[in-house]
Amino acid sequence: MTGALFAQSLVLGVLLGGLYALLAAGLTLYFGVMRVVMIAHSAFLILAAYLAWYFHETSGLDPLLSLVITVPLFFVVGYGMQRFLVSRLRPISLTTMSVLLTFAIALTIEGLLGFVWTGTQRRVQLGYSGTSIEVAGVSIAVVKLIAFALAAISLGALFVILRKTSFGRALRATTQHPEAARLVGIDTDRVAGLGFGLGLATAAIGGTALALDYTIYPSLHWHWIGPLMAIIVVGGLGSIPGAAIAALLLGVAASLLQVPLGTTWAQTVFYLALFVTLMIRPQGFFGGRLAQRF
Amino acid sequence: MASEPTPELSPEPSAAEGPAAEPLLRLTNIQAGYGRAALVLRGLSVTVAPSSVVCLVGPNGAGKSTVLKVASGMLKPRSGQVMVDGEDVTGRTPQQLLASGLSHVPQGHSVFPEMTVAENVLLGAYTVRDRSLIAERTEFVTTLFPLVGERWSALAGALSGGQQKQVEFARSLMVRPKVVLLDEPSMGLDPKATAIVFEQVQRMRDAGTAVLLVEQNARRALEAADVGCVLDLGKVHITGPAPDLLADPRLAQLYLGGRPKEVP
Ligand SMILES: Nc1ncnc2c1ncn2[C@@H]1O[C@H](COP(=O)(O)OP(=O)(O)OP(=O)(O)O)[C@@H](O)[C@H]1O
Ligand SMILES: [Mg+2]
Numbered sequence: 001m002t003g004a005l006f007a008q009s010l011v012l013g014v015l016l017g018g019l020y021a022l023l024a025a026g027l028t029l030y031f032g033v034m035r036v037v038m039i040a041h042s043a044f045l046i047l048a049a050y051l052a053w054y055f056h057e058t059s060g061l062d063p064l065l066s067l068v069i070t071v072p073l074f075f076v077v078g079y080g081m082q083r084f085l086v087s088r089l090r091p092i093s094l095t096t097m098s099v100l101l102t103f104a105i106a107l108t109i110e111g112l113l114g115f116v117w118t119g120t121q122r123r124v125q126l127g128y129s130g131t132s133i134e135v136a137g138v139s140i141a142v143v144k145l146i147a148f149a150l151a152a153i154s155l156g157a158l159f160v161i162l163r164k165t166s167f168g169r170a171l172r173a174t175t176q177h178p179e180a181a182r183l184v185g186i187d188t189d190r191v192a193g194l195g196f197g198l199g200l201a202t203a204a205i206g207g208t209a210l211a212l213d214y215t216i217y218p219s220l221h222w223h224w225i226g227p228l229m230a231i232i233v234v235g236g237l238g239s240i241p242g243a244a245i246a247a248l249l250l251g252v253a254a255s256l257l258q259v260p261l262g263t264t265w266a267q268t269v270f271y272l273a274l275f276v277t278l279m280i281r282p283q284g285f286f287g288g289r290l291a292q293r294f
Numbered sequence: 295m296a297s298e299p300t301p302e303l304s305p306e307p308s309a310a311e312g313p314a315a316e317p318l319l320r321l322t323n324i325q326a327g328y329g330r331a332a333l334v335l336r337g338l339s340v341t342v343a344p345s346s347v348v349c350l351v352g353p354n355g356a357g358k359s360t361v362l363k364v365a366s367g368m369l370k371p372r373s374g375q376v377m378v379d380g381e382d383v384t385g386r387t388p389q390q391l392l393a394s395g396l397s398h399v400p401q402g403h404s405v406f407p408e409m410t411v412a413e414n415v416l417l418g419a420y421t422v423r424d425r426s427l428i429a430e431r432t433e434f435v436t437t438l439f440p441l442v443g444e445r446w447s448a449l450a451g452a453l454s455g456g457q458q459k460q461v462e463f464a465r466s467l468m469v470r471p472k473v474v475l476l477d478e479p480s481m482g483l484d485p486k487a488t489a490i491v492f493e494q495v496q497r498m499r500d501a502g503t504a505v506l507l508v509e510q511n512a513r514r515a516l517e518a519a520d521v522g523c524v525l526d527l528g529k530v531h532i533t534g535p536a537p538d539l540l541a542d543p544r545l546a547q548l549y550l551g552g553r554p555k556e557v558p
Contacts, residue, residue, distance in 0.1 A: 166420075173406050173417055180404040183366065183397075184465065185389040185421035 007138050009256045015140070015148045017251025019209055022151040023224070024231040024243040025158055026202030032175040032238030033195035036086055036098040041203055042224035043106035044074065048207025049216045050113055053122050056211075063124050063211050064146070070204040078200030081105075082193040106221060113218035123215045147209035154205045155244060158198070162240065171195050175238055227254075227267065230274040236284025245286045246273075316380055317341035318504050319365060319396070319473045324374035326364050333372070334360045336528035340506070342473055343521075347495060347505040349536065351512040352525035358508040359401050361525070362475040365506070366398035367391040379472055392421050395472035401481065401508075405458045405465075407451025411442060414450045414461050418468030428468070435464040438497055456487030463494060473504045480511055492518045516540050 023045060030038040048070050055066035089097045132141045162168035173181040174188045174195070181188050210216070231250060235242030250270055258266040277284065319342040327333040334357040342348045350358050363369040365376060367388040376384045378394045386394070405414050415435060419428045436443035441457055442464045450461055459479055466474055476495065480488040488511070495505055495518055509515030516522045522539040524532040532545065539545055 169409075169413060169417060170420065172409060176406040176408055177404055179368070179400055180406065182368065182388050183400065183404075184417050185392045185469075187389065
């Protein structure tokens with residue numbers, strides 16, 4: 001591999017890793033606060049991408065503006081989903097049943113997308129779609145940069161919310177010790193609902209970023225959920241910084257391996273990392289003590 | 295204060311209650327259990343007088359933790375009454391009970407392990423809005439538990455078991471409760487850490503907080519308590535001043551390792 005190609009792959013890997021990081025952060029958040037495995041996370045991602053595309057098609061405005069609608073919408077849907085569906089599951093079998101429930105939701109979303117917009121592949125065409133900038137011999141598509149910036153800003157915002165606000169402290173407390181959280185007066189049901197909303201909001205942002213740069217179709221979400229699940233296990237279930245670090249590392253690894261191995265084989269790096277993690281360090285590499293409780 | 299004629303309701307006379315002191319916490323005829331399973335508590339009554347340490351002892355599974363969960367609102371009783379300082383609080387949530395002056399330190403480790411000691415202690419004041427009050431109480435708990443101040447910015451999960459208990463105590467006092475419920479605070483601690491825990495139970499009492507203490511380590515706990523209650527089959531079997539219980543041969547045989555203090 002030449003130096004230039006390496007640099008190019010590295011940059012692409014970082015840019016892709018940023019998007020993975022945001023999406024994985026959402027996924028690990030559900031698990032952290034609720035012990036829920038949210039298979040439908042990537043289905044909502046694709047739904048948001050479709051909404052961005054449709055928004056652009058009908059209004060002619062920039063698909064980024066659809067965030068103004070999809071972020072609050074997804075937040076509310078996430079809150080409702082937790083309060084009215086997930087919280088009905090019996091605590092004792094919550095984790096396993098949540099797989100079934102969210103699998104069904106994923107299928108429903110996929111079916112609805114196909115029903116409403118057919119199985120045809122869709123792509124947003126923008127004035128700046130083909131534009132790229134060149135930095136030190138590395139050419140970067142503007143849409144990828146925008147997607148990365150969006151992901152980075154959202155992750156930063158998520159971090160500030162979790163670290164600096166009273167709600168964030170309540171959410172982390174609920175994640176780390178639900179019983180003690182109730183005993184200091186935190187309304188853990190409400191916090192779990194809001195946490196779910198926050199997680200789904202990351203899917204809205206991620207989906208919009210995705211729509212800028214990818215061809216989308218209803219079953220695309222299956223390509224995303226596997227790597228995302230692998231990332232949150234490698235990063236340590238429930239740990240947001242862990243998920244972000246693992247996402248960046250694996251994103252870069254997949255991107256670098258793509259050159260010698262091709263796209264399909266490069267994807268296996270996620271599953272390889274998953275197997276290695278489960279074999280030698282099941283609690284994850286970057287924090288997250290939650291997995292030890294299983 | 296109370297509209298009910300409380301004395302007749304409690305089957306066991308609460309022997310060592312202060313002269314005319316209205317109890318701060320009174321559980322009356324509590325029946326409670328989990329789901330559809332059989333009742334765990336079957337008509338239990340307990341009172342905690344101001345500035346006293348009441349200790350509940352009993353075998354594993356007797357329902358000791360369940361008593362505390364009912365008192366702090368974590369578990370709703372099927373019947374019976376919970377009174378705090380003369381106010382009927384039956385069926386309230388833990389959040390509301392904190393406001394009524396009840397704080398609960400559960401069994402086992404309960405710090406938030408991936409937060410700092412500071413964050414843990416300040417979360418104890420989650421329901422308190424007044425910043426100056428929070429500052430004042432932080433001062434109070436760090437004086438009462440100097441270790442908490444010393445390890446202020448350490449991760450709570452990195453502390454030893456005994457140190458974590460102190461953080462939990464400090465956290466529970468941030469609402470300046472009238473009564474604090476301690477569930478087996480010495481569990482899993484070495485003798486030295488256990489001694490510190492019991493010394494701090496005294497300090498809490500001296501600082502004006504009544505304590506309802508649950509312990510496996512019955513002898514040690516009764517030595518630290520004013521009143522003892524022996525729980526079995528979901529009821530308080532024997533209750534009385536702690537020194538009397540320690541000397542009681544029946545009890546010694548059953549719960550104190552068969553070595554009564556005053557063997558003839
Ligand atoms: N969450 C729960 N769900 C169902 N049953 C429970 C639950 N917690 C406790 N129990 C049952 O209630 C009974 C009393 O439990 P409890 O925890 O109050 O006992 P304990 O006296 O505190 O015991 P230990 O000394 O072991 O802590 C036990 O039979 C236990 O199996
Ligand atoms: Mg117990």
